[in-house]
Amino acid sequence: MANLLTRRKFLNMAGVAGGSAAVYQMAMVLGLMSGRTHGSPGIVAPLGKTKRSVVLLGGGLSSLMCAYELDRAGYECTILEASHRIGGRNLTLRSGDLIDELGNQQHCRFDDELHLYFNAGPARIPAHHHYVMHYCRKLGVALESFTNVNYNTWVHDTRAFGGKPIRFRRYIADARGFIAELSAKAINAGAFDAPLSSEDLERLSAFLKSYGDLDADARYRGSSRAGYRSPGVLAPTAGMLEHPDLNLPLGLSEILKSDFWKWKMHFGEKNDQSALMLQPVGGMDNIVKAFVRNIRSPMLIRAQVKSIRIGNDGVTVVYQHRGEHKAIKADYCMNCIPMHLLVGIDNNFPVAYRKALSATGRLKFFKLGIQMSERFWERENIYGGISWTNQDITQIGYPSPRHSRQKGSRAGRLSLRP
Ligand SMILES: Cc1cc2nc3c(=O)[nH]c(=O)nc-3n(C[C@H](O)[C@H](O)[C@H](O)COP(=O)(O)OP(=O)(O)OC[C@H]3O[C@@H](n4cnc5c(N)ncnc54)[C@H](O)[C@@H]3O)c2cc1C
Known part of the structure; x- marks a missing residue:
């Protein structure tokens, strides 16, 4: 029995390897979640005259979606976000933007031109991300196609084809x-x-x-x-x-x-990577901006959650804001801080829940955006897609579709297994 691979264990392994998206996909395959082909999130029932408060932890897309729905249902929401901006991993960089991760501050030095932006976090939306599509439609975020696979890109493996x-x-x-x-x-x-x-x-x-x-x-x-x-x-x-x-x-x-056949060759056939993929026109953070425009609740930035205590009559969250520790009490708390970070925050969650939080892993991954003065890849008939290499950078992404301009930005991505 000890070696029995339960659905729970299997989902955990999928989570370590592929993150929450992989767990979601697997759960759908195992019939643990409904795999709807279209739809919108369940509507939160309106509160009427009752008063209820919710504190939302983290200011990423999941939190914004919750705040948007709860707002409309009449809940009093407060978003607490640790960083200097709302959006979380959904980050689009343009000329002059501050990148402030782990204290290593940088400024984006792209030229100040509308088409020169870099989606440093998510870049592509699969067609089955129905909720994201739903909100893009509802909030007026224009989408365009995103080229993930392009047969004209390059495969470079130093161990094969004479290294060419x-x-x-x-x-x-x-x-x-x-x-x-x-x-x-x-x-x-x-x-x-x-x-x-x-x-x-x-x-x-x-x-x-x-x-x-x-x-x-x-x-x-x-x-x-x-x-x-x-x-x-x-x-x-x-x-x-x-x-x-x-x-x-x-x-x-x-x-x-060449090791290209191991997974890179099939990358664009995976359910969440296959054509046709979409992206917001002008940058992924247009989704964030659309939510922010439509949420009435206060959003506190530079408000780092330090402690979460669940009591009999609600939840008390302590956060640090402008050098001071402050407490907020609410009827409900929705955590939208990623699990591997939540585990480091003081809490009184049930032991089994804490154990589950600690069991999650994370991938090492980075993306690097470079502005090029000339779109030389277009001379090689490359308009969008990814070139693959066995060197550390792994993937080299091309802008899609902002073609035929003089300058362009390219993205390099490195992904390592945990
Ligand atoms: C490089 C990269 C590429 C990706 N590409 C894609 C893609 O192409 N397509 C796709 O669908 N998905 C992609 N993803 C995944 C996608 O970005 C995430 O699933 C999604 O953005 C997660 O949103 P979230 O709100 O759950 O979490 P997050 O966006 O991580 O938001 C969590 C928020 O919590 C805040 N926070 C953390 N600790 C505290 C604290 N103590 N107090 C207060 N706030 C705190 C963080 O600052 C952050 O703003 C990618 C992710 C990365 C990193």
Whole structure:
């Protein structure tokens, strides 16, 4: 029994590996949460003449959403936010903005131009984030498409392909081609005949040819999907663009040498990363600004929560504001401080709850935004998406879609497993 993998343990493991988004996805898959295909959050029943107060801890998006709904239902809310700004991880940087994390202050030195911004936290919204979509619609936040996958970006692995970057499309097409060819050989060798009828085998053979772009002999000899070695030429007769030189297949052993196939290759197929993704026009923090415009309750910044005590008739929260310790008492308290930070705050929560809080892990992750004086990647036919490398930076993101201007910002991201 000790080794039994319970749903709780499984969700915990998913949380350590992929954060709250992974837990949410897994809980939906396990049927523990409703996986609605559209919708809005449940409406909080109006209070009427009763008076009720709520203190909301943290000023990130989750807190803003709660405050917005509770406000409308007639609750008296107060948001306590430790930092100098509202928005939490939802952070868009523009010229002159202060970045004040862990005391290492920086100012964003981008040129002061509207399109030069960097979403330092979340950048993309998957189509199934129904609540975020709901509030964007309701609060008038305009959305545009976000390019997460782009077949023209680069795959760079110092251990393969002579250390030279190759196009994403070439890796994908060649990997598929070789796998399809191997599978076709297995069919011909009779290795597949047990579970499949002869009709199925025929269809499978046709499927593999189409899937891997194999030739009539079920061999992979390169594909137009992998791109061309030279630019096209106009065919004299048809007046059509022809490409005589296919890229040579990379070679299966080179493909396998690179670790791209482990997860980077499939990154854009994950439920929360696949097309079509969206982003607010002009910066992710437009969602924060829209909430702030529509919330009546006070939001205290530089108000760091120090203690949370649950009593019989409400909750007392002590916070530090302008060098002083102050206390606020409310009927309810909604915690929107991430669990790994909450665990360090004095509290009288039940022991089992505290234990659960301490059991959560976190990923090490950073994003770095760089302004470039020239959008040189557009000369390489790259408009949005991510290039991948096996070096520390891991991902290099391109602006999406603010194309064809002179200057642009690029994002580098590093993610490490916990
Ligand atoms: C680099 C990065 C990229 C991401 N990319 C995406 C993405 O592309 N798409 C996506 O959907 N999600 C993404 N996420 C996740 C997304 O940002 C979060 O899920 C979401 O912003 C969390 O909102 P929140 O309100 O729960 O928490 P937070 O935004 O973390 O808000 C918590 C707030 O609590 C405050 N706080 C902490 N301690 C105290 C204290 N003692 N007293 C008072 N206040 C305190 C913090 O300052 C903060 O403002 C990304 C996250 C990061 C970090």
